[in-house]
């Protein structure tokens with residue numbers, strides 16, 4: 082029987098890459114992978130082609146190119162790259178183009194990689210955290226949550242996939258433990274004693290693969306995480322893996338917003354939201370359900386075991 086093609090946006094990135102590799106690692110499975118990228122000649126694109134993916138050019142800023150890239154596909158994995166531009170409006174235009182293209186191409190199952198619109202919990206009038214860019218509390222969350230409606234409005238068969246904090250941020254996003262003036266390592270997280278749902282980025286794609294295998298999840302919002310851990314638990318696991326003490330430095334969200342790197346205010350608000358609404362946020366990311374989608378789901382300790390050498394210790 083002919084395989085059903087899944088068109089994967091962000092195929093050269095963390096989430097989409099995990100999905101393409103999950104599809105290709107299951108040669109007896111029902112799906113084929115169409116890896117979408119702006120540059121079909123990049124090393125990452127060539128590596129996906131070598132693994133067996135069909136590599137196709139797309140620019141999600143160009144609606145017509147998304148329409149062409151989704152043509153003939155059974156499924157589409159849709160993700161945006163907020164941190165390339167920091168623009169909620171751009172992110173929403175990209176989501177709108179993907180939803181429209183999925184409708185026009187008659188895609189049967191879309192997985193939209195999204196996050197909560199935090200303004201449902203923290204309205205703009207709530208002064209516990211600053212309003213950012215005029216109309217957001219957590220821009221990279223709120224823009225995605227607001228874009229959820231583009232998929233339902235377009236009448237596209239969609240699963241809304243609420244993702245979690247990547248542990249890979251410790252490698253790529255400067256969030257690993259840092260040496261203090263005393264030479265000791267400390268892990269900074271502005272969440273006091275509250276739990277942060279985290280996941281290995283590669284497992285997001287594997288979970289998305291599990292969602293595509295479950296058409297009964299069309300029309301549903303699902304959430305995934307590998308573990309829910311406090312900052313103290315993460316610091317202890319880091320210490321165990323690295324073989325040296327790692328303290329937990331629970332700065333306040335206000336202090337975190339003031340760190341001054343691009344996006345520090347957005348992330349400070351994000352961690353505050355996750356801490357203040359721990360029950361709802363963790364509750365929306367059931368670990369057993371995540372494992373049912375992806376039996377290889379890693380714990381933080383397992384992820385550390387495989388990745389500890391890659392964490393820069395500043």
Ligand SMILES: NC(=O)c1ccc[n+]([C@@H]2O[C@H](COP(=O)([O-])OP(=O)(O)OC[C@H]3O[C@@H](n4cnc5c(N)ncnc54)[C@H](OP(=O)(O)O)[C@@H]3O)[C@@H](O)[C@H]2O)c1
Pocket residue numbers: 090091092093094095096097117118119120123139140141142160161162163164165221244245246247248250
């Ligand atoms: N870091 C976290 O903890 C975390 C947690 C949850 C959600 N998120 C969200 O994850 C998203 C990023 O996903 P990711 O980490 O998988 O991405 P990533 O690893 O940063 O890679 C970005 C991907 O997006 C593609 N891309 C960017 N602009 C494009 C365009 N105009 N047209 C076509 N493709 C484009 C890139 O493809 P080419 O360069 O090959 O074209 C690349 O594959 C962000 O929106 C972020 O908010 C992050």
